[in-house]
Amino acid sequence: MKYDLTTQVDVGLMEQWLSTKENRHLATGHVGTHLDTYEKSDIPLDYIICQGILWDVSNIADNREISLSDIENLYIPENAFLLVRTGRSEQEKYGTVDYFREHPQLSNELIQWLSNQPLCFLGIDCAGIRRGKEHESADRMLEKNGIFVIENLSNLNQLLNTDVFQVYTLWFDDPVATGLRCKVVVDIVS
Template sequence: MKYDLTTQVDQCLMEQWLSTQENRHIATGHVGTHLDTYEKSVIPLDYITCPGILWDVSDISEDREISLSDIENLPIPEHAFLFIYTGRSEKEKYGTADYFRDHPQLSNELIQWLTNQPLRFLGIDCSGIRRGKEHEPADRLLEKNGIYVIENLSGLNQLLDIDVFKVYTLWFDDPVATGLQCKVVADGRNYV
């Protein structure tokens, strides 16, 4: 079974937010499920498919930062897509103030550790791996190491009982935008 993990965006909410932005084109790239490319590096076509694993931190993500000690003993396959399931997209509707307010985040130590892992993508079901002014530098650090952050995923709970699965990620290149709209689909069969 295939699962579309792309967040459906309420067009009215999107238009309200876009009307407040200085550069509508740049802002549109950061709506809904998207990957951040602040360094404007070229994403290799091989990244379209990869093994996926899910890390469930939904029991702690609203209480504190997700730390390196929380990920101990998680085997990461080569060229993987690591999904971080916080549960935020199930608790709050995408586009509302509560969805973005104090969203779960990864510790800086964990982000640094992830730079040395065999990842292609790091996906999360909230609006970023860090908040505020720390958002962009965290994404840049991973991108410089060939890892792209994909934000605002949904439906990750459907993958809780699958060890390793196949992931298809499609994105739309844009020479200017720092956020690229994308579609992420997981094949629920165990990855072989």
């Protein structure tokens, strides 16, 4: 069974936001489901297919930062795609003020630890792994270690009772943009 984790974007909301941006081209890359590539690293083609791991933190994500102590007993296989379910995309519609306001975030200590794990992608169902001025620096640290952050995923609740699945990720290269729109699809292995 296949599930599309790509967020559907309301064109009207997107146009409204883009009209406030100085560079529409650069801003468009950060709309909806996208991966951040601030360092402009080459993403290996092997990253197209990864073993997926779902980490459900929806029970704590609205109350506090997600910390390293929350990740106990999580096995991360080589070249994995870690999907972090905060529940934000299920609670708030993408593009609304409430979706972006005070969205869940990972602690700096957890991000540092994840930067040394055998990951290809770290995906999350909200606007980023850190907020505000810390957003870009957290993404850069992971990217320097070959891990790319994919933001604004949806439908992660579809994977709650799934142990083994493959994640297929396709992105659109752009030599200038720091955000690359992408498509993320899960195939549950039976």
